[in-house]
Amino acid sequence: MKYILSIDQGTTSSRALLFNAEGKLVSVSQKEFTQYFPQPGWVEHDPEEIWQTQKTVCLEAIKQAEIAASDIQTIGITNQRETTILWDKQTGEPIGPAIVWQDRRTADDCKHWIKQGYNDTIREKTGLTIDAYFSATKIRWILKHNEWAWELASKGRLAFGTVDSWLLWNLTGGTVHATDISNASRTMLFNIHSLKWDTDLLSLFGIPDSMLPEVKSNAELFGYTRIIDPSVSIPITGMAGDQQAALFGHRCDKKGMAKNTYGTGCFVVMNTGDQPSSSSNRLVSTIAWKIGDRVTYAIEGSIFVGGAVVQWLRDELHFFETSVEVESLAQQVPDNGDVYFVPALSGLGAPYWDPYARGLIIGLTRGTSRLHIARAALESIAYQTMDVLQAMKEDIKQTVTMLHADGGATANRWLMQFQADIADVVMQVPTMKEVTALGAARFAAIGASMPDFLSNNNVTVEERYTSSMDSSKRKQLIERWHKAVELSRLWTIADEK
Numbered sequence: 001m002k003y004i005l006s007i008d009q010g011t012t013s014s015r016a017l018l019f020n021a022e023g024k025l026v027s028v029s030q031k032e033f034t035q036y037f038p039q040p041g042w043v044e045h046d047p048e049e050i051w052q053t054q055k056t057v058c059l060e061a062i063k064q065a066e067i068a069a070s071d072i073q074t075i076g077i078t079n080q081r082e083t084t085i086l087w088d089k090q091t092g093e094p095i096g097p098a099i100v101w102q103d104r105r106t107a108d109d110c111k112h113w114i115k116q117g118y119n120d121t122i123r124e125k126t127g128l129t130i131d132a133y134f135s136a137t138k139i140r141w142i143l144k145h146n147e148w149a150w151e152l153a154s155k156g157r158l159a160f161g162t163v164d165s166w167l168l169w170n171l172t173g174g175t176v177h178a179t180d181i182s183n184a185s186r187t188m189l190f191n192i193h194s195l196k197w198d199t200d201l202l203s204l205f206g207i208p209d210s211m212l213p214e215v216k217s218n219a220e221l222f223g224y225t226r227i228i229d230p231s232v233s234i235p236i237t238g239m240a241g242d243q244q245a246a247l248f249g250h251r252c253d254k255k256g257m258a259k260n261t262y263g264t265g266c267f268v269v270m271n272t273g274d275q276p277s278s279s280s281n282r283l284v285s286t287i288a289w290k291i292g293d294r295v296t297y298a299i300e301g302s303i304f305v306g307g308a309v310v311q312w313l314r315d316e317l318h319f320f321e322t323s324v325e326v327e328s329l330a331q332q333v334p335d336n337g338d339v340y341f342v343p344a345l346s347g348l349g350a351p352y353w354d355p356y357a358r359g360l361i362i363g364l365t366r367g368t369s370r371l372h373i374a375r376a377a378l379e380s381i382a383y384q385t386m387d388v389l390q391a392m393k394e395d396i397k398q399t400v401t402m403l404h405a406d407g408g409a410t411a412n413r414w415l416m417q418f419q420a421d422i423a424d425v426v427m428q429v430p431t432m433k434e435v436t437a438l439g440a441a442r443f444a445a446i447g448a449s450m451p452d453f454l455s456n457n458n459v460t461v462e463e464r465y466t467s468s469m470d471s472s473k474r475k476q477l478i479e480r481w482h483k484a485v486e487l488s489r490l491w492t493i494a495d496e497k
Contacts, residue, residue: 002073004444004453005061005234006437007054009079009163010242011100011264012311014053016061017437021073023456025434029060036097041104041346044097047085050163051170055227062228069229075171076238076444077222078245078436079163081186084138086211087166088152089159092174095149098163099138102265102304102346106137107355113137118204125191125198127276127285131353133302135162136188140205153208160211162187164239168222171236176223179213180239181295185287190215192276192287195295217290218244219446237447242436243267244288247298249439250404250430258392258400260385261436262409265349266306268388270400272297281391282351291446299395301350301388307409309343309377319370327412330375339363340484341376343384351391352489360488381409382419383481389423402426406435413463421469422477431462 001020008015014033018026031053036044062069082101087094099105110130113119119130128134139160143149152158161169165179184190184197189207191198197212216222222236240248243261247269250259255273260266269288276285276297288298305312310326313319320326340362342348347355361373389400403425409415410429420427432438445453 003071004441005072005075006441007077008437009054011080014057016057018061018065019441021452023453027061027064029057031057043100043102047094047098069232072234074444074448075236076440077164078240078242078440081241082135083163084135085161085166086142087159089157104132104347104355106132106141109137126188127192128188134188136205139207156210158211161213165213171225171227172223177213178216180216180218181287181290182241182244184215219291219443238444240443243269245439246436249435259404262407264308266303268301269298272299279395281394282353283391303384304346304349305343306381326374327414329371330378330414333371336376337372339372339376341380342484342488343380344488350388354489356492357489358491362484378415382422386423405429416465420465420467424467427465429463
């Protein structure tokens, strides 16, 4: 039997998953890596640690399955998007830390470009709004603050890549510098209409085109790797950013179908068909995937802090030892005690796009306990998702009635029910939890011509949650949430805006 190795490189861990030719998950290996916060608002990773942890889990997943490298028919890659890495093409060495998608160091630069009137132009070309979230200003920041970067760039030796490109470079022994179209569309440098790097934007940000990877579709041959076994050459035939891979993994292949991934952040993505959809509610248009000559687009709302708010309570405030404990804490109180937690720990993403918002817990009284705060933290994940769904409704003039869900937090039944209640939507959680990795495997299967894998339905429904909340109660909670959000946006307004 042949297998597909799915590489799922995330924000906090590297993972490798093996699927057999019938689409069954055979083994999983995962390894966390270090998060660096050198200054407030800065988030960095070590590119070498990303690569080494990813290589380690690939080998471990194969060992667990007790198969040989020759049994792997193909490899698919999915990754944390927008995170920016620059490296020397000759040595393969990174020139500094990876600047993570959560990093806000370029917020003032973004404010400058917005004041200069470039937001409409960039939105028209890329589908994105000017924000520190995307890769372009991160590249510019490195070029501006790293003399070595400029020296290498002037010699044509400097390579830029998001994490997919960095992994591909290392997997192929430095022979392939490429990305896929979904990741390219998240850089704020790629024209989603012409499907090319935009020379005007490269000029605007002062980025040499010699740094850029070749852009490929999501299901084709990217290259070969001998990293697993030097005697075996394994093709890499699928690649996609994690959120697009999740959309594909859920089989949201029809216009209007939507999913939310509950991970470190939350990412609500809707298939908009063969044409990009402009948003009047500060969502972004992006490329979902390209297979053959056909491009599918999506509209997306990116929430910067989703499950990370639970990690923050665990690691920084020591509310509990394991993240799963938060569910039992939330269930021990009948309501939130009028406590609201706006987790703007990295600013606010869609639909607010406010890099200067700050985290806020409000409504505290002498009767407030850690139970209320734990519940408010979970509620904040659902409220933020609800805001994005409302924005989508206004953009497409259609209510999202069903939301496909994946990610670690879908195991939290309390959260899933509250999400259904507050957004008045049906939540559908599949039996297969590894939907992002499955999406990468499906792209790879297309690229490797594995029809048996594609014919299997891996996303049968495990749980379905429907709303049971009174509409007047829902309205009251939402109004209080929005009041808390506005207060979080006032904290640095006098200094920054």
